[in-house]
Amino acid sequence: MAAIVLVEDDPAIARSVSRILETNGYQVSTAENAADARTMLSHFRPELIMLDLMLPDGDGLVLLPALRALTDAPIIICSSRQRQLDRVLGLRLGADDFLAKPFDIDELEARVEAVLRRASHPRLKAPEPQAQIHVGDLLISQSHGTVTLGGAKVHLTPTEFHLLVALASRPQELLSREELGHIVWGDADYGTGHLIDVHMWRLRLKLRRASPSPSLETVRGRGYRLAFLEEGNGP
Numbered sequence: 001m002a003a004i005v006l007v008e009d010d011p012a013i014a015r016s017v018s019r020i021l022e023t024n025g026y027q028v029s030t031a032e033n034a035a036d037a038r039t040m041l042s043h044f045r046p047e048l049i050m051l052d053l054m055l056p057d058g059d060g061l062v063l064l065p066a067l068r069a070l071t072d073a074p075i076i077i078c079s080s081r082q083r084q085l086d087r088v089l090g091l092r093l094g095a096d097d098f099l100a101k102p103f104d105i106d107e108l109e110a111r112v113e114a115v116l117r118r119a120s121h122p123r124l125k126a127p128e129p130q131a132q133i134h135v136g137d138l139l140i141s142q143s144h145g146t147v148t149l150g151g152a153k154v155h156l157t158p159t160e161f162h163l164l165v166a167l168a169s170r171p172q173e174l175l176s177r178e179e180l181g182h183i184v185w186g187d188a189d190y191g192t193g194h195l196i197d198v199h200m201w202r203l204r205l206k207l208r209r210a211s212p213s214p215s216l217e218t219v220r221g222r223g224y225r226l227a228f229l230e231e232g233n234g235p
Contacts, residue, residue, distance in 0.1 A: 033055050
């Protein structure tokens, strides 16, 4: 039984969503505001968080990074604020999906199932995974889940880490979004391609902050690859 934290200040909506999810076999705990959500997440590790953006004590977009620092559980934003900016910011700040209110019951159930499936599905791995991947000045320790670039530690989310491992295991090779979706989540269902793009945007930004090499390249319509400067060659 998957445990879900619902951050929702409207009692009627909270009751309705909780009833739907519990009917489908989920265990639901409700936080009415940002403070309650922080307290709950400091003691409890759910499989999924559903987050409203309009909370009485703060904006959900401000709360989102704080929740992401407390847990790796996937986060679905559920909000009546349907501005494109809110969707983009939410995904870039660490959300895994965005569900606009009012939503259809079937869509709610499908989104929850899809996000939980991606989070729990066994990832495809290389037949003989390396304990460490060392390419150029990039060093990845799969056993410790750490990344250093040019001697500096790079802090990545679990999804960003798995994407980087996939790309660094096959440097200079182009990987499609569908292939990356299979490697990271075990599937590549509807919406995965856009999520890959958002996670790649964040990964590229973090790598650039640490070093100009390697280069995370986008080949429009085809996918991504991790390119390194040849040793002894200048930029």
